[in-house]
Each structure stands twice: as structure tokens, then as C-alpha cells.
Amino acid sequence: MTSEPRPGHHSEITLRVNGKPHTLRVDHRRVLLDLLREDLDLTGSKKGCDHGQCGACTVLVDGRRLNSCLLLAVTLDGSEITTVEGLGGDGEEPHPLQRAFLDRDAFQCGYCTPGQLCSAVGMLAEAAAGHPSHVTGPETPAGPPVPLDRTEIRERMSGNLCRCGAYPRIVDAIEDVI
Amino acid sequence: MDALGYVRPGSVQEAVEAYAAHPGARYLAGGTNLVDLLKLGVEKPTTLIDLGRLPLDGTEELPDGSLRVGATVRNSDLAADPRVRTRWPALSQALLAGASAQLRNAATTGGNLLQRTRCPYFQDLDKPCNKREPGSGCGARDGVHRDHAVLGHSAQCIATNPSDMAVALAALDAQVELYGPDGPRRLPAAEFHRLPGEHPERDTWIRPGELITGIVLPAATAGLPSAYRKARDRASYAFALASVAVVLRVGDGVVAQVGIAYGGLAHRPWRARHTELALQGAAATPAAFEGAVALELAHAEPLRDNAYKVSLARNLALDVLNRLAPAPAPA
Numbered sequence: 001m002t003s004e005p006r007p008g009h010h011s012e013i014t015l016r017v018n019g020k021p022h023t024l025r026v027d028h029r030r031v032l033l034d035l036l037r038e039d040l041d042l043t044g045s046k047k048g049c050d051h052g053q054c055g056a057c058t059v060l061v062d063g064r065r066l067n068s069c070l071l072l073a074v075t076l077d078g079s080e081i082t083t084v085e086g087l088g089g090d091g092e093e094p095h096p097l098q099r100a101f102l103d104r105d106a107f108q109c110g111y112c113t114p115g116q117l118c119s120a121v122g123m124l125a126e127a128a129a130g131h132p133s134h135v136t137g138p139e140t141p142a143g144p145p146v147p148l149d150r151t152e153i154r155e156r157m158s159g160n161l162c163r164c165g166a167y168p169r170i171v172d173a174i175e176d177v178i
Numbered sequence: 179m180d181a182l183g184y185v186r187p188g189s190v191q192e193a194v195e196a197y198a199a200h201p202g203a204r205y206l207a208g209g210t211n212l213v214d215l216l217k218l219g220v221e222k223p224t225t226l227i228d229l230g231r232l233p234l235d236g237t238e239e240l241p242d243g244s245l246r247v248g249a250t251v252r253n254s255d256l257a258a259d260p261r262v263r264t265r266w267p268a269l270s271q272a273l274l275a276g277a278s279a280q281l282r283n284a285a286t287t288g289g290n291l292l293q294r295t296r297c298p299y300f301q302d303l304d305k306p307c308n309k310r311e312p313g314s315g316c317g318a319r320d321g322v323h324r325d326h327a328v329l330g331h332s333a334q335c336i337a338t339n340p341s342d343m344a345v346a347l348a349a350l351d352a353q354v355e356l357y358g359p360d361g362p363r364r365l366p367a368a369e370f371h372r373l374p375g376e377h378p379e380r381d382t383w384i385r386p387g388e389l390i391t392g393i394v395l396p397a398a399t400a401g402l403p404s405a406y407r408k409a410r411d412r413a414s415y416a417f418a419l420a421s422v423a424v425v426l427r428v429g430d431g432v433v434a435q436v437g438i439a440y441g442g443l444a445h446r447p448w449r450a451r452h453t454e455l456a457l458q459g460a461a462a463t464p465a466a467f468e469g470a471v472a473l474e475l476a477h478a479e480p481l482r483d484n485a486y487k488v489s490l491a492r493n494l495a496l497d498v499l500n501r502l503a504p505a506p507a508p509a
């Protein structure tokens with residue numbers, strides 16, 4: 001980020017983040033991940049690679065999982081964002097998947113965990129909507145929910161790397177909530 | 179990254195006019211390639227023209243049985259579309275073999291076709307690269323080029339096109355619909371990308387300011403057996419070392435229609451015209467497939483470290499052809 005901000009290089013946008021509206025003036029270069037972490041102090045979403053290669057920054061935008069490091073905030077005006085901080089909704093209770101991650105000890109350092117959680121929530125919705133994956137058999141009918149076995153879960157979660165290699169327990173935790 | 183202007187046109191016409199009005203502008207779709215390249219300093223646009231509000235996010239069946247897919251349809255939605263899954267399965271399979279679920283949720287049809295090469299020298303401003311900076315040299319030719327081209331490369335550039343989707347579109351005889359200052363036109367997907375030649379800085383035949391408005395999947399390949407197979411360094415979330423898309427119609431044991439395209443081998447999806455010609459009207463047998471596949475790959479010119487791609491591509495093609503061909507009737 002070299003040049004000084006100049007007029008015409010900022011815009012005002014409104015986002016709902018974890019249910020709360022925010023109106024912000026953003027530099028057009030600002031990506032959602034930096035906006036969440038630096039402007040809104042929501043540091044749950046993590047920066048691993050900053051290039052779409054690790055999934056640590058995964059959040060839900062209008063219910064879909066996306067890499068927030070590659071999303072320019074200005075393009076998201078009017079969107080509904082859910083981060084790991086908002087997965088449990090308003091209540092004190094964690095999301096069932098968060099509970100399952102704790103029960104299964106599905107992490108070591110925990111750096112990838114917020115991304116894994118948001119990704120898994122998005123993944124379950126995709127399978128329920130009938131979205132196929134690379135390992136879904138060609139004979140699986142198009143339309144109804146796709147049943148998830150471990151092979152399906154692993155393939156569908158491949159956009160989230162875990163440097164600690166907690167993969168088997170992440171799959172266990174996800175299986176617990178299906 | 180320098181300061182960026184931003185505009186969000188509401189129509190195709192406005193988008194094309196915005197491009198003309200802002201020198202140095204780039205169209206922005208899902209951003210999964212462009213924002214990456216902005217961060218790396220490879221792309222340095224003055225203004226982004228956001229295509230996100232254009233009415234190009236729909237898919238419609240045309241009266242002749244073809245399917246028009248808008249340029250901003252997400253890769254994940256296209257892969258899940260029941261019409262695509264049942265009538266052009268190679269396309270759905272190719273999309274699902276690419277990137278990750280998160281990336282496919284952002285990536286669009288138009289952006290996928292125009293994604294830039296993953297050559298590491300192209301992405302590194304400290305290295306010579308004729309594609310990024312014409313005349314600076316090619317770092318990969320005598321450098322790390324295990325992932326690079328074995329067909330159709332030039333002295334200037336040995337890069338491959340990274341798209342899985344484009345390989346399926348080429349085999350399926352899809353068309354790319356464009357709209358520019360001179361109005362609309364169409365190009366066959368198999369001829370949309372260029373060979374590098376003397377101008378590796380130009381990936382495709384798109385003209386400056388032209389917008390991809392959509393792709394058309396033709397009736398001629400609808401409902402035919404088709405499949406995509408990709409080999410990569412890990413089981414998921416990696417680019418192709420080599421891949422193949424095949425569409426095959428066999429009648430009475432004879433090849434009635436065939437389309438074959440390779441990915442990961444060249445600067446563009448490589449349509450295997452020699453193989454197709456040899457197979458047209460031939461018996462659909464493993465031996466015939468083997469001979470015909472070899473005809474195409476005889477043209478390969480591997481580099482120091484990527485000869486493995488030739489046998490890999492051969493094995494992928496034979497596997498898919500044999501799988502798609504109906505089992506011979508018992509004698």
C-alpha cells in the first residue's frame with residue numbers, strides 16, 4: 001500500500017457483520033479480512049497466506065463460504081457477513097460444530113480453526129442444497145441433498161489447510177453434527 | 179498497490195463504456211485471480227470495473243437445445259446445475275476438480291476463462307518473464323519448469339494455461355460470447371486462447387475492453403457421454419499437471435463423434451485434432467485408442483524436466499476413452 005489515499009479512491013459501504021450493521025468508508029484496496037481484523041477488531045478470522053491458498057480467512061458472505069483475503073470490501077456493500085465470532089448467534093451457547101470441535105479436540109494450535117468452522121458450516125449448507133463435489137459419483141442424482149461420508153467431507157474441506165495435521169479429528173467433529 | 183478507482187456499472191454497455199473512459203482499467207469478477215495479482219504487483223490497474231451487478235448471472239436454455247451460461251455465474255453454481263451435470267458432465271467434473279469450494283463460490287465463468295498462468299516467474303517481479311514484461315526473457319526455460327508446457331510452446335514462453343473449466347469447454351465445442359466497442363461476437367472455446375509465439379503477453383484473442391458476456395454449451399454435445407480426469411501433486415486443491423476432457427459417441431462399435439482436449443500441457447487447452455481425426459469412423463477398441471492418442475502426443479517437445487507429462491497425458495486419455503466406450507457386445 002504505497003500511495004496516499006486520494007478522493008475517488010474511497011467509498012462508503014454498509015455491511016451487516018454478525019447481525020450488526022456497520023457503515024464504513026473504505027479504501028478500494030481494502031480486503032474484507034483486513035477490514036474485519038483491523039477496522040472492526042474481529043480478529044477471529046485469521047490471515048495465513050493472504051492469497052487464497054490456505055482457507056484460514058474463510059467467512060460466510062450471504063451464507064456462502066468465501067476467502068475473505070481475496071474479497072475487496074467495496075464490492076460487498078449490502079452483504080451479510082458471518083465470522084467465527086457470530087457462528088453461535090446472539091446466545092451464549094456455541095454453535096453445535098464449535099462444541100463438537102471442543103469435544104473431539106479437533107485442533108492443536110487453533111490457528112486454522114476459525115476458518116475450518118466457517119468453512120464446515122458453509123459446506124453443510126452446500127451438501128444440503130445438493131451441490132456435488134469432485135468425489136460425488138456420477139450416478140448420484142442431481143438435486144437432493146448429498147449424503148456426506150468421510151471421503152466427501154475431506155474433499156469438501158480441502159480448501160482449509162491445517163499445519164498441525166488435525167484433519168482426522170476435524171472430520172470426526174463434522175461427522176458428529178451431520 | 180497504488181490507489182484504485184472503482185465503478186460498478188449496471189449494464190454491459192455501461193461496463194464497456196467505463197472501460198473506454200478509464201485508461202488502465204480492469205474488469206473485476208470474483209477477484210480470486212485479479213486481487214491475488216494486485217497484491218503481488220503483477221497487475222497494476224488504475225480503476226476496477228466491478229461486474230458483480232451486471233445481469234449476466236443467469237443460465238438459460240435456448241430453443242435449439244443449447245445452454246447459455248452468463249459470465250458472472252459462479253463456478254460452484256455451474257458445477258451443481260442439474261442440466262450441466264446430466265448433459266455435459268465433463269464440464270461439471272472439470273469445475274469440481276479445480277481450486278477449493280471457497281474459491282469456486284467466488285470464481286466466475288468469465289474470470290475462469292481469463293485467469294493468468296501460475297508460472298512462478300510470472301508471479302515474481304524480481305524474475306525475468308516475457309509474459310509479464312515483454313522482452314525481459316523467460317526465467318522458466320532454463321529454470322524450474324516441471325509444471326510447464328510440452329506442446330506448442332515458443333522460445334519466448336513455455337507457460338501453461340491453468341484452467342480446468344476451459345479444457346472441458348474446448349472438448350465440448352462450447353462458444354465464448356463477447357461484447358466490445360464493435361458489438362457482439364462469438365469465438366469457439368477451443369480457439370479462445372492463443373499459443374505464446376512471439377507475444378506471450380497475450381493469453382487469448384479477446385480485444386482490449388471486450389467483455390465476456392457468457393458461454394454457450396452446444397446441442398451437438400448435449401447428453402453425450404463425457405468425462406474429465408486430472409492428475410495433480412495432491413488429491414485436491416492443486417493445479418493440473420496434466421488433465422483431459424473427452425466427449426465420445428460410439429454407434430455399432432464405431433466412433434461416431436469424438437472431442438478430446440488436454441489441460442496442463444500447453445498455453446491453451448490442447449484440442450487433440452490428430453487423435454480425433456484418426457478415431458472418427460474407427461472401431462472403438464483399446465488398440466485403436468492407443469494408436470490415435472500416440473499420434474497427437476508424438477508432437478510433444480518436452481523440456482529438460484517435464485517429459486513425464488507425455489506419458490501421464492497418454493494414460494489419462496486412454497483411461498477416459500476406455501471408460502466412456504461402451505463394452506463390446508459379447509461375441
Ligand SMILES: Cc1cc2nc3c(=O)[nH]c(=O)nc-3n(C[C@H](O)[C@H](O)[C@H](O)COP(=O)(O)OP(=O)(O)OC[C@H]3O[C@@H](n4cnc5c(N)ncnc54)[C@H](O)[C@@H]3O)c2cc1C
Pocket residue numbers: 051052053204205206207208209210211212213214229249250275276277278281284285286287288289290291292293340341342343388389390391415416417418
Ligand atoms: C489457491 C488457488 C488454487 C486454484 N486452483 C485452481 C485449479 O486447480 N484449477 C483452476 O482451473 N483454477 C484454479 N484457481 C483459479 C481460479 O479458478 C480462478 O482464479 C478463477 O476462476 C478466476 O475467476 P474470477 O471470477 O475470480 O476472476 P477475476 O479474478 O475477477 O478475474 C480474472 C481476470 O479475468 C478478467 N475478467 C473477469 N471476468 C471478465 C469478463 N466477464 N469479461 C472480461 N474480462 C473478465 C479480469 O479482468 C481479470 O483479468 C485457483 C486459484 C487459487 C487462488
Ligand code: SF4
Pocket residue numbers: 295297298299300306307308309310315316317318319326334335336337378
Ligand atoms: S514461461 Fe512464460 S510466464 Fe513463465 S517465465 Fe517464461 S515467459 Fe514468463
Ligand code: FES
Pocket residue numbers: 046047048049050051052053054055056057058067068069070
Ligand atoms: S489467508 Fe485467505 S486463504 Fe489463506
Ligand code: FES
Pocket residue numbers: 106107108109110111112113161162163164165166
Ligand atoms: S490446529 Fe494448528 S493449523 Fe490447524
